[in-house]
Amino acid sequence: MQLVREGALELKPGYQPRVPVLSADQYIKIREVRVPLERLATELATVRVTNELxxxxxxxxxxxxxxxxxxxxxxxxxxxxxxHFSIYNASGNEVLVRMIENLWLLTGPFVHKQYLSLPRLPSDSDLHTQIIDALRRRMPNEAGDLIVQDMREGFRIILQHLLHAKASLRGKRPNANTTKTNGKY
Known part of the structure; x- marks a missing residue:
């Protein structure tokens, strides 16, 4: 029932609980909430980072x-x-981490399905390395910016794939601008 309350499962009368199907619009709305929270958790972690982390x-x-x-x-x-969660947990703010976990839980099945079906090559991004470097140098704003950049790149890839798959089903080519929201990915 806790998962139903958090939106990770839906329960309709007479049916078994099931994972809700997210639309691209719902995914974007969740993303908009995740970005500032994950940035904040990263910035807080930057001042608490250890060599072990x-x-x-x-x-x-x-x-x-x-x-x-x-x-x-x-x-x-x-x-x-x-x-990501090693960083967020290092923020020392368990309320913030719990909120981020809940948002990941909401998008988890959606992301899992899209990520596994992506016809792609491995990423050549070095954003994780840059994030580690910013954390090592204790640069909260830079680390926060890089986390957001990493998140947006993942979101962009997933949304492009989703929109391309929808367009293919309709026999159309996807519009490159449809993966943007307010000028951002």
Whole structure:
């Protein structure tokens, strides 16, 4: 019932609980809420970062890159989530982390489905490395900006794939501008 209250499951009278199907619009709305929260958690973590956390982040990034190169998308998603939540947990604000977890929970099945069906090559982005560097140098604004950039890149890829799949079903080419919201991804 807690998952139903949080929106991670829906329960209709006479039916079993099920994972709700998110639309692209709902995904975008959740993304708009996630961005400032994850930025804040990253900025708070920057002043509390330890060498152990930095070492852990380097290892998680290596796992992420390795999994992507092996096209083991589930492992890559898991390493990416562990990377992000290692940072957010370091914020020392369990209320903030719980809110972020709830938002990830809402989008989890949607992202999982889209990510696993993406016909793509491994990412060549070094954003995780840049985030680690900003954390190491204790630069909260820079680390926050980089987290947002990393999130937006993931959102952009997923939304482009989703819109392309919808357009293919209708026999149309997707409009490149349809993946933007207020000029941002």
């Amino acid at each position: 930095l070492d852990q982040l380097v290892e998680l990034d290596k796992q992420f890159i390795d999994a992507e190169h092996r096209r083991s998308w589930k492992e890559a998603m898991s390493a990416n989530q562990a990377f």
